[in-house]
Amino acid sequence: xxxxxxxxxxxxxxxxxxxxxxxxxxxxxxxxxxxxxxxxxxxxxxxxxxxxxxxxxxxxxxxxxxxxxxxxxxxxxxxxxxxxxxxxxxxxxxxxxxxxxxxxxxxxxxxxxxxxxxxxxxxxxxxxxxxxxxxxxxxxxxxxxxxxxxxxxxxxxxxxxxxxxxxxxxxxxxxxxxxxxxxxxxxxxxxxxxxxxxxxxxxxxxxxxxxxxxxxxxxxxxxxxxxxxxxxxxxxxxxxxxxxxxxxxxxxxxxxxxxxxxxxxxxxxxxxxxxxxxxxxxxxxxxxxxxxxxxxxxxxxxxxxxxxxxxxxxxxxxxxxxxxxxxxxxxxxxxxxxxxxxxxxxxxxxxxxxxxxxxxxxxxxxxxxxxxxxxxxxxxxxxxxxxxxxxxxxxxxxxxxxxxxxxxxxxxxxxxxxxxxxxxxxxxxxxxxxxxxxxxxxxxxxxxxxxxxxxxxxxxxxxxxxxxxxxxxxxxxxxxxxxxxxxxxxxxxxxxxxxxxxxxxxxxxxxxxxxxxxxxxxxxxxxxxxxxxxxxxxxxxxxxxxxxxxxxxxxxxxxxxxxxxxxxxxxxxxxxxxxxxxxxxxxxxxxxxxxxxxxxxxxxxxxxxxxxxxxxxxxxxxxxxxxxxxxxxxxxxxxxxxxxxxxxxx
Numbered sequence: 001x002x003x004x005x006x007x008x009x010x011x012x013x014x015x016x017x018x019x020x021x022x023x024x025x026x027x028x029x030x031x032x033x034x035x036x037x038x039x040x041x042x043x044x045x046x047x048x049x050x051x052x053x054x055x056x057x058x059x060x061x062x063x064x065x066x067x068x069x070x071x072x073x074x075x076x077x078x079x080x081x082x083x084x085x086x087x088x089x090x091x092x093x094x095x096x097x098x099x100x101x102x103x104x105x106x107x108x109x110x111x112x113x114x115x116x117x118x119x120x121x122x123x124x125x126x127x128x129x130x131x132x133x134x135x136x137x138x139x140x141x142x143x144x145x146x147x148x149x150x151x152x153x154x155x156x157x158x159x160x161x162x163x164x165x166x167x168x169x170x171x172x173x174x175x176x177x178x179x180x181x182x183x184x185x186x187x188x189x190x191x192x193x194x195x196x197x198x199x200x201x202x203x204x205x206x207x208x209x210x211x212x213x214x215x216x217x218x219x220x221x222x223x224x225x226x227x228x229x230x231x232x233x234x235x236x237x238x239x240x241x242x243x244x245x246x247x248x249x250x251x252x253x254x255x256x257x258x259x260x261x262x263x264x265x266x267x268x269x270x271x272x273x274x275x276x277x278x279x280x281x282x283x284x285x286x287x288x289x290x291x292x293x294x295x296x297x298x299x300x301x302x303x304x305x306x307x308x309x310x311x312x313x314x315x316x317x318x319x320x321x322x323x324x325x326x327x328x329x330x331x332x333x334x335x336x337x338x339x340x341x342x343x344x345x346x347x348x349x350x351x352x353x354x355x356x357x358x359x360x361x362x363x364x365x366x367x368x369x370x371x372x373x374x375x376x377x378x379x380x381x382x383x384x385x386x387x388x389x390x391x392x393x394x395x396x397x398x399x400x401x402x403x404x405x406x407x408x409x410x411x412x413x414x415x416x417x418x419x420x421x422x423x424x425x426x427x428x429x430x431x432x433x434x435x436x437x438x439x440x441x442x443x444x445x446x447x448x449x450x451x452x453x454x455x456x457x458x459x460x461x462x463x464x465x466x467x468x469x470x471x472x473x474x475x476x477x478x479x480x481x482x483x484x485x486x487x488x489x490x491x492x493x494x495x496x497x498x499x500x501x502x503x504x505x506x507x508x509x510x511x512x513x514x515x516x517x518x519x520x521x522x523x524x525x526x527x528x529x530x531x532x533x534x535x536x537x538x539x540x541x542x543x544x545x546x547x548x549x550x551x552x553x554x555x556x557x558x559x560x561x562x563x564x565x566x567x568x569x570x571x572x573x574x575x576x577x578x579x580x581x582x583x584x585x586x587x588x589x590x591x592x593x594x595x596x597x598x599x600x601x602x603x604x605x606x607x608x609x610x611x612x613x614x615x616x617x618x619x620x621x622x623x624x625x626x627x628x629x630x631x632x633x634x635x636x637x638x639x640x641x642x643x644x645x646x647x648x649x650x
Contacts, residue, residue, distance in 0.1 A: 024118060041139040046132040056150070059157035060133045064113055065095045066160050067104060078102055087183065089164045106149050112136040162277065168252040175266045177254070177273055184253055186243040193244045194366040194394050195237060199354070203241075204248070206352060210329070211249060224326040227317070227349050231337040232356035235395030238333045241356065242281055251329065252278040258285075264312030271316050272324055279329045286339040310341055318349045358391045367394060371401040372410060379411040386418040389509075390425050482515040488522040494650040495522065502557040520547055521558055528564075528645040533571055536645070541569055564649055588623045592616055 047057050078100035085092045096115035104111045114134040119127055137145055168181040190204055210226045217224040230238040246253050254274050261267050274280055317330055361384045369375055400417050404410040477489040480496050503514045524544050548562050595616050599609060
């Protein structure tokens with residue numbers, strides 16, 4: 001034992017003496033000479049490369065840092081590691097100590113890493129440290145290291161860095177992003193976010209699809225970005241959802257307050273300096289500045305202090321400027337979706353519209369689990385019945401659940417609060433007509449869970465204009481107990497006369513919301529009245545069918561309208577089929593004429609004449625079948641060609 005220790009001590013002294021007294025250049029020459037007779041090949045990755053920082057060195061540092069601790073139990077693992085942490089990372093970072101070695105296995109091939117550093121002194125007695133990694137492997141694996149292993153190291157290092165970095169919150173000061181962003185330590189994650197389960201799952205899947213879609217976006221030629229519109233009454237969790245999105249993706253948040261931006265050019269500068277892997281948030285888009293809603297006929301001239309124009313904002317989020325960055329998400333929030341210009345809402349700008357509604361039974365149960373740690377209680381049934389009949393925001397319910405740690409005390413307090421809200425709602429409904437009608441907050445939220453899920457498609461579908469808000473025209477008219485645009489009133493009366501109250505079983509309780517749903521249905525009928533079959537496009541029909549399906553999901557009894565749209569789709573297919581058949585028949589007739597001319601020619605021999613005669617007979621038979629099919633098709637089409645598309649519907 002003593003002799004072994006003596007040998008090790010001697011070897012250590014010799015190695016130290018060799019490193020201290022033999023110049024670096026001579027050492028490198030000796031090692032290079034020895035390697036000529038070795039089957040190993042080595043790559044040296046220095047800290048700097050061509051006068052600038054070496055990204056591969058940083059990638060190797062991050063990659064090996066994730067391996068050293070897990071490999072510490074191996075027999076040949078390094079015995080000394082470096083460890084550290086700063087305010088910009090979530091967890092401790094580990095690394096190799098000077099002259100330490102570690103072996104990484106890639107596809108079963110050992111990759112030997114060594115970390116080295118030297119202190120250099122120049123003529124002015126100034127010292128500097130040079131650091132490097134040495135990667136050794138068998139020469140036969142050189143091609144694999146270059147094409148697969150090193151890209152793997154870089155990709156994994158980027159992934160590890162993104163996972164470990166702290167989420168930052170950036171705000172504006174004097175039309176520039178603050179140089180010192182703060183750490184966003186918001187604890188909200190999707191697991192604790194009180195949100196309808198199906199809606200939450202859909203949002204998470206959409207985010208995951210986006211984050212993994214780099215190659216897809218590249219293939220289709222679109223900028224790697226996605227837009228979300230979060231809308232609904234105050235206190236329904238829009239800001240909490242943004243925080244959950246940031247924590248889920250580990251993206252920085254850039255909070256863009258448009259009222260602090262003085263011009264479109266300043267807006268362009270700000271967006272050019274938004275980093276990749278970030279969420280750009282514009283909260284209360286309808287309130288920060290007055291963006292002209294051209295469809296509503298707003299007048300920007302009456303707002304003398306307009307700073308950012310609608311055109312400037314559109315170009316910034318969807319013009320060439322949006323190409324200057326990747327992996328970005330844009331989020332607009334608003335309490336009043338109908339105040340926003342439709343140009344801002346279309347797909348490509350706001351790809352996904354998410355309605356965050358009043359508290360539902362599902363949302364309440366999640367809040368109770370989060371705040372009280374209970375999944376069931378004797379008082380739940382009473383609370384659920386009250387919640388189904390009133391409009392209360394999740395924030396209001398959460399506020400009540402925070403008042404006590406004792407579940408029974410807390411739930412009793414919540415019941416008192418909800419009953420008070422229900423009493424107020426009853427008083428409002430019993431007021432004489434017109435009293436209190438000036439309340440700007442009246443009926444501004446979509447109450448039901450089904451309505452929430454309905455509005456998860458993009459903003460081009462007609463249903464997004466009216467599900468939550470009553471979009472009446474300048475002269476609203478009453479039909480039955482519902483109020484709709486004047487031009488739709490005759491259609492609604494005819495519908496109610498023939499089919500009865502088609503919204504009687506709707507999931508929406510508000511008369512205003514029900515009127516909005518009826519407007520959508522009547523609007524579809526109005527469009528069908530105004531066009532002929534040959535003028536309808538497949539895109540328009542698909543949009544109508546999507547709207548009708550959404551309305552049916554809210555329990556509107558409009559299967560008769562769905563059936564008529566299906567019939568029109570079938571008729572449109574028949575029109576195309578008829579056109580194709582006519583072209584085929586025309587080609588056949590032309591070929592028959594040409595073959596008959598050839599047959600009459602004296603130059604054709606008898607066997608060839610028989611062959612062509614048989615061919616002509618076959619083609620005539622095919623032509624007769626085509627003619628019969630065309631006649632049958634046109635007979636089916638005659639119903640829509642001679643009548644209105646809604647004939648017999650009302």
